[in-house]
Amino acid sequence: MxxxxxxxxxxxxxxxxxxxxxxxxxxxxxxxxxxxxxxxxxxxxxxxxxxxxxxxxxxxxxxxxxxxxxxxLGLDPEGKFQRLMAELIGEELSPERANNLLTRLEEEEIFTKRETILIRSIFTSKVLAETSSAPDILRARMMKEILANMCREDVNI
Amino acid sequence: MxxxxxxxxxxxxxxxxxxxxxxxxxxxxxxxxxxxxxxxxxxxxxxxxxxxxxxxxxxxxxxxxxxxxxxxLGLDPEGKFQRLMAELIGEELSPERANNLLTRLEEEEIFTKRETILIRSIFTSKVLAETSSAPDILRARMMKEILANMCREDVNI
DNA sequence: GACATTGTGACCATTATTGACCTTTGTTAT
DNA sequence: ATAACAAAGGTCAATAATGGTCACAATGTC
Missing domain, CATH: 3.30.56.130 (Transcriptional regulator CtsR, winged HTH domain)
Incomplete structure (x- = not known):
């Protein structure tokens, strides 16, 4: 390696x-x-x-x-986080881009190591590709959904 | 042999x-x-x-x-993961069953609160239902994938 | 002999590395 | 000024270095 x-x-x-x-x-x-x-x-x-x-x-x-x-680039605390992420993710999210994004979110301590492993395990496995006809779209929506639910005041790391 | x-x-x-x-x-x-x-x-x-x-x-x-x-993968004390994984093979996992399962796993401190929120945000959102033709099967496979990865010895809770 | 398990090879996919050629900016000689 | 040249960085296609898949051959087992 x-x-x-x-x-x-x-x-x-x-x-x-x-x-x-x-x-x-x-x-x-x-x-x-x-x-x-x-x-x-x-x-x-x-x-x-x-x-x-x-x-x-x-x-x-x-x-x-x-x-x-x-x-x-740090993730600014000014609340533009969600918008930035939505922009970065877009409508489709390939496994490679998802990986890059997760690497960053872990580095920024938005997610723990376990959490990124958890998310990756779903995103990168063959499961998605085998079951969905549009895995990239599904991945993008799931990622946004996760961010929306995790980055709130009541869900502290 | x-x-x-x-x-x-x-x-x-x-x-x-x-x-x-x-x-x-x-x-x-x-x-x-x-x-x-x-x-x-x-x-x-x-x-x-x-x-x-x-x-x-x-x-x-x-x-x-x-x-x-x-x-x-570390074997958890009572082999809960293994039994669960076995159950989930070829199974379907409805939103309700998923919910119950996650509540239980959080109580048993297999997942943190944040982790269950994370998983729920994927499982219960409209995303799955809208994008997949067999959301219950997809849910089961994802759950299995997650469980396997959470047994990793190099990722402590 | 039928069936399951093991082993191989041809072909495919992904990631890394290099080199030839190109573009931009700065310097120097006239 | 300007033409030539020097000193950067950019692009892209070819090639190398990996691992993956799948059909089929070989071998075991009953």
């Missing part, structure tokens, strides 16, 4: 941890060199591991003095 | 014995090579010997850095 992509991911998250502004700025070339890999490998890691679903934003700039900026 | 499947089974259980996290992670290719057999033979062993009914859970990932993770 310790492939390059995972190691780069870990490294970036480690650096991000220690950054107190909530973001880091670095160069693709430096990273590629550091990990002795193709520069495009960095893009692969960014798109697969630092997506919006997982709670990250990546900005970049080309040319001389170019850079990558990786921003960790 | 020492055929290949049995030897692979024994080997895996032996390794699993010594793992104190309650699970092991390894590669299918490695195993197939180790036992000089077709890779698909490993899948055969996993499905016939490491099913949820027998107290195991298998997760996997494809692609570079792919792996198999075999999780040992």
């Amino acid at each position: 310790s492939n390059l992509a995972n190691r780069i991911e870990e490294y970036l998250k480690m650096v991000l941890q220690q950054a107190d502004e909530g973001y880091i700025v670095l160069q693709r070339g430096f990273l590629a060199n550091f990990f002795s890999c193709a520069p495009s490998q960095i893009n692969y890691v960014l798109t697969t591991r630092f997506s919006a679903e997982r709670g990250y934003l990546v900005e970049s700039r080309r040319g001389g003095g170019g850079y990558l900026r990786i921003v960790r | 020492s055929n290949l499947a049995n030897r692979i089974e024994e080997y895996l259980k032996m390794v699993l014995q010594q793992a104190d996290e309650g699970y092991i992670v390894l590669q299918r290719g490695f195993l197939a090579n180790f036992f000089s057999c077709a890779p698909s033979q490993i899948n055969y062993v996993l499905t016939t010997r490491f099913s949820a009914e027998r107290g195991y859970l298998v997760e996997s990932r494809r692609g570079g850095g792919g792996y198999l993770r075999i999780v040992r």
Whole structure:
């Protein structure tokens, strides 16, 4: 399980941890060199591991003095949570996107580890695919339903 | 009675014995090579010997850095889970029965309050009825999937 | 011989890695 | 100014590295 992509991911998250502004700025070339890999490998890691679903934003700039900026997006407490989630989920939710989302919700401590395992066990099993003709839609609706019922004052973690 | 499947089974259980996290992670290719057999033979062993009914859970990932993770399920004291799972095989689970079951499991502290709310929010919502042609069967299978996963030794309540 | 279990191989699906080629931005020589 | 060049980052398709499925062959069991 310790492939390059995972190691780069870990490294970036480690650096991000220690950054107190909530973001880091670095160069693709430096990273590629550091990990002795193709520069495009960095893009692969960014798109697969630092997506919006997982709670990250990546900005970049080309040319001389170019850079990558990786921003960790917190879930704001201003009550926009439900809307943000609804937007992120949409009408359909593939197993992969669901996974990303759950990874983030666990990291943000919206759900416990057990709860994410519980949800994943339903979402990723063959059960849905075998029983439903539109598993992605079902998944999206269930996820929204869960969030609506769990993120209330009377249901504390 | 020492055929290949049995030897692979024994080997895996032996390794699993010594793992104190309650699970092991390894590669299918490695195993197939180790036992000089077709890779698909490993899948055969996993499905016939490491099913949820027998107290195991298998997760996997494809692609570079792919792996198999075999999780040992702890047996709860009175084998409640096992009996429940057996009951739910090929069964249907109406909203009412699901409700009663969840109330009981919460009282017995198998699930937390939040967890039952979570499960109920999926089971009792209109989502299932609207999207599936056989909601009771779907409910039963989901419940079974959940129960199996909640026995994982690496996830404490 | 009939039936169940085990074993294999061909083909498929998913994830990771690389390299060739492209775009944008900055610097320098004229 | 501007043309050339240097110094970034971006895209995409090919390939490699995994694991999954399924039909069928081989072997056991009664």
